[in-house]
Amino acid sequence: MQPFINIEHLEKKIDDFTLGPIDFLIEPGTITALVGDNGSGKSTLLKIIMDLVNADKGQIDRFGLLEKEGDWKKDLAYQPQTVVGYDAFTGEDLHQLISHWYPTWDEKLFLHIINELHVPLNKKFGKLSQGVQQKLTLALTLPRNAKVLMLDEPTSFMDIPSKKIVVDLLVDWMEKEERAIILASHQAEDIKKLADFIVLLRSGKMLGLFEKESLTEKYRKYWVTGLPGFETIPGEVFRAEHEVISNQPDLSEQYFAAHDITPMNSMTPDLEEMITLILANKMDM
Numbered sequence: 024m025q026p027f028i029n030i031e032h033l034e035k036k037i038d039d040f041t042l043g044p045i046d047f048l049i050e051p052g053t054i055t056a057l058v059g060d061n062g063s064g065k066s067t068l069l070k071i072i073m074d075l076v077n078a079d080k081g082q083i084d085r086f087g088l089l090e091k092e093g094d095w096k097k098d099l100a101y102q103p104q105t106v107v108g109y110d111a112f113t114g115e116d117l118h119q120l121i122s123h124w125y126p127t128w129d130e131k132l133f134l135h136i137i138n139e140l141h142v143p144l145n146k147k148f149g150k151l152s153q154g155v156q157q158k159l160t161l162a163l164t165l166p167r168n169a170k171v172l173m174l175d176e177p178t179s180f181m182d183i184p185s186k187k188i189v190v191d192l193l194v195d196w197m198e199k200e201e202r203a204i205i206l207a208s209h210q211a212e213d214i215k216k217l218a219d220f221i222v223l224l225r226s227g228k229m230l231g232l233f234e235k236e237s238l239t240e241k242y243r244k245y246w247v248t249g250l251p252g253f254e255t256i257p258g259e260v261f262r263a264e265h266e267v268i269s270n271q272p273d274l275s276e277q278y279f280a281a282h283d284i285t286p287m288n289s290m291t292p293d294l295e296e297m298i299t300l301i302l303a304n305k306m307d308m
């Protein structure tokens with residue numbers, strides 16, 4: 024199946040910051056999370072995909088159309104981290120304006136989101152709290168029914184119950200047609216629940232595109248005392264005082280047995296921990 028978006032050798036320099044080279048595909052039916060430390064280039068990458076910022080090198084193929092050709096914008100719905108120009112309008116004003124621009128607008132879905140997230144439509148956007156602004160913005164983005172939804176930190180200001188509702192709304196939205204989501208997020212729970220793939224960015228460099236499970240499944244974390252400090256055990260990719268993470272648990276456990284070492288406990292490491300270690304460059308990949 025043809026990918027919705029194909030990004031090849033993309034690079035962008037802004038002052039002393041360099042994004043890229045970036046290479047990845049967005050396939051129909053997938054959710055990809057862009058994850059990286061602050062200032063790693065997630066928002067810039069989304070803006071380049073949306074053609075709001077020009078890249079210096081590389082190319083983006085959107086729905087089979089290269090670069091600037093064709094009318095692809097209706098197929099890409101983008102929710103920026105901060106929306107500009109909404110403040111003076113009420114939710115209802117924005118609803119009327121935006122729903123008219125999109126022939127595929129799903130009014131039922133809009134009303135459902137407003138209802139689920141308790142968004143008042145009679146107040147000016149600028150007077151709403153940041154969390155409610157995010158809810159209203161999502162309600163004005165999701166019903167456009169684009170093929171690809173690009174969300175930049177969509178739940179960062181929301182309360183915990185609302186974040187859960189948004190995850191459910193996005194899962195439902197994905198199920199209706201062949202669609203895809205690109206999500207820039209620092210929210211570990213959203214990433215865990217939603218992402219199929221994770222693009223890791225560190226200071227503008229793409230560390231890779233990982234299947235979410237691949238970041239945890241093959242690893243095992245052991246709590247262990249009595250390890251020789253001078254020797255790396257088979258499979259070891261990370262060590263702290265009484266912790267070892269291994270990418271070859273069988274070999275590590277053979278080593279423990281051969282050296283009369285009994286781990287106090289072991290478990291599959293948490294996704295958040297693995298991402299933290301990789302971004303901090305503390306783990307051998």
Ligand SMILES: Nc1ncnc2c1ncn2[C@@H]1O[C@H](COP(=O)(O)OP(=O)(O)OP(=O)(O)O)[C@@H](O)[C@H]1O
Nearest residue numbers: 037038040059060061062063064065066067068207
């Ligand atoms: N308009 C701009 N002018 C100057 N520098 C910019 C501009 N936009 C982005 N940058 C720089 O580009 C880099 C990447 O910023 P970007 O906002 O893309 O990161 P991010 O990963 O989205 O960060 P965060 O997680 O904090 O939202 C930063 O160093 C930032 O200062």
